[in-house]
Amino acid sequence: MSEAQSNSTTEKCIEIRNMNKWYGDFHVLKNINLEVCKGEKIVICGPSGSGKSTMIRCINRLEEHQQGDIIVDGTELTNDLKNIDAVRREVGMVFQHFNLFPHLTVLENCTLAPIWVRKTPKAEAEKTAMEFLERVKIPEQANKYPGQLSGGQQQRVAIARSLCMRPNIMLFDEPTSALDPEMIKEVLDTMVSLAEEGITMLCVTHEMGFAKKVADRVIFMDGGEIIESNTPHEFFDNPQHDRTKLFLSQILGH
Amino acid sequence: MTEQTYAPGTYPDLPPPSDTVGPIHWLKVNLFSSPINSIVTLVAMYLLYLSLPSAISWLFIDATYVGETRKDCAPEGACMAFIGERFNLFVYGFYPAELRWRINLAAILLVVAGAAVLWDKMPARKHMIKFAMVYPLIGAWLLSGGFFGLEHVGTHLFGGLMLTLTIGVTGIVFSLPLGILLALGRQSKLPIIKYFCIGFIEFIRGVPLITLLFVASTMLSYFLPPGTTFDLLLRVLIMVTLFASAYMAEVIRGGLQALPKGQLEAADSLGLNYGQAMRLIILPQALKISIPGIVNTFIGLYKDSTLVIVIGLLDPLGIGRASVADTAWLGLSTEVYLFVAVFFFISCFGMARYSLYLENKLNTGHKR
Ligand SMILES: Nc1ncnc2c1ncn2[C@@H]1O[C@H](COP(=O)(O)OP(=O)(O)OP(=O)(O)O)[C@@H](O)[C@H]1O
Ligand SMILES: [Mg+2]
Secondary structure, eight states, X not given: OOHHHHHOOSOEEEEEEEEEEEETTEEEEEEEEEEEETTOEEEEEOSTTSSHHHHHHHHTTSSOOSEEEEEETTEEOSSOHHHHHHHHHHEEXXXXXXXXXXXXXXXXXXXXXXXXXXXXXXXXXXXXXXXXXXXXXOGGGTTSOGGGSOHXXXXXXXXXXXXXXXXXXXXXXXXXXXXXXXXXXXXXXXXXXXXXXXXXXXXXXXXXXXXXXXXXXXXXXXXTEEEEEEOHHHHHHSOOSHHHHHHHHHHHHO | OOOOOOOTTOOOOOOOOXXXXXXXXXXXXXXXXXXXXXXHHHHHHXXXXXXXXXXXXXXXXXXXXXXXXXXXXXXXXXXXXXXXXXXXXXXXXXXXXXXXXXXXXXXXXXXXXXXXXXXXXXXXXXXXXXXXXXXXXXHHHHHHOOSTTOOOOOGGGOBHHHHHHHHHHHHHHHXXXXXXXXXXXXXXXXXXXXXXXXXXXXXXXXXXXXXXXXXXXXXXXHHSOTTOOOOXXXXXXXXXXXXXXXXXXXXXXXXXXXXXXXXXXXXXXXXXXHHHIIIIIIHHHHHHHHHHHHHHHHHHHHHHGGGGGGGTOBOHHHHXXXXXXXXXXXXXXXXXXXXXXXXXXXXXXXXXXXXXXXXXXXXXXXXX
């Protein structure tokens, strides 16, 4: 198991209690209960349409839930914009399609939020941004525009952009599934090194190698429910539910 | 030709083959690339041969550029002397001659303010932008006066080119921000704002500008408290601005919709509030996409300013029409309308070129 787990305190970082969400009449998330401790790494998997994205997007309120409670770092997510902004400042998110700002340079992408949200002086924000760009190994691209980078480089910029806000929690929504195979590794390596530093991570991914390597817990979702939640070891070697077994056989089958 | 061989790594930069450069090549590619293309070229050349010499001699060789009356003009050429004679009228309208320096000054300041906004290498641009922000007030003060020692000049004396520029610049300056607000309002989650914006846009778009101008010139006084006077030109400016802003809103909405949803999500996830997300992320991109449509709307607005003729304001076209009726200079409509057409063409073509320049400048290569 990763080192972070042994260090992790029992302090709760994210608490989701009896959370339900509907899109119109469609019940996407059904009675979700999830507690994440500080420093924990969680990998979420499940078939397409099972509600994985919707669930992690509820954590920073990109989606609104209709029932139940979500408490992030002690702040409850309600309609109160102040709470929402407070949570978003502490929670970073990396998207499947990067969502970099194409009209800004890589460096400006990274300094924008610290300057405008955290009110960091520009020089300091740039210094921090360069440190994180170095961490994701692309400092030399700082003055290029996102459109001039490869997919893997863009995703690493997106990771750096989130880190520049110094979040306590990072959410990843299939960060590698829009990438060519040779670029997946560079992004996963970045994420592994991030995990080793003890940040709390929730990651929707089908990269089972990554899950085995860094996850403290693997969560399997299907039909809007959390079906199974277990350590990677148990999850892969001894799945409890038939649906989990079926899913694993499909995903590991090829 | 002999094939020359080079050791690896020493291959020199060679000039391109001679049949892919030069004027002959250009002719081949652009004018005679196919039989049909060649025929079109020949026909076009023949038409030019028929029309160009007579047009040139009419406009330049046989034309009269100086003269006092119609009799000074050679009958077979253009009588441009007339334009010269009426030039001040075309430019300044009926503005008192001794106060025309105010228009000139306003025009010079307009160029300075415009350069600050449009040209990003302007020296001391930050301060100049501040100046540009207050320019509309300064310009209005210079033109109509009435405060701080400037004699008041009634807007009924406005006319000609300065009237066109007044309407055009006011419309452009105010319709863009108003259009942005309407476009954002139309997407609002608050029903009141949303339906107000939709109603406003659809109403304004559904009514011809001429109707709005008539409303401005006559009916508005019914809606206002009795006894209030409200300058006619000001009413026209408001109507023209509202009219253009409705179109602007739709153009910008197109730009907003072209942006992937992920842009706003990324901005949200970084903790930017609504205002910051719009100002820093969404609008810069949406407006960039909308540049051709925005400039199109500007050009339309600028040319539509000629419609003020119908409520008795005389823009260059109106002055041109009045001049054509002058008995001392009968039969000169071609010259007058040519002059007006050239004036409008130059301004509109300028705007179109600027829009292209801007699109190229803002292109950050993300369309790979
Ligand atoms: N805005 C929306 N309106 C209505 N239904 C939606 C909306 N977004 C998602 N859904 C539906 O909700 C369900 C869950 O979607 P979600 O994106 O969370 O799935 P996912 O597990 O992330 O799938 P994938 O692996 O394909 O990304 C899907 O059936 C989807 O069709
Ligand atoms: Mg998804």
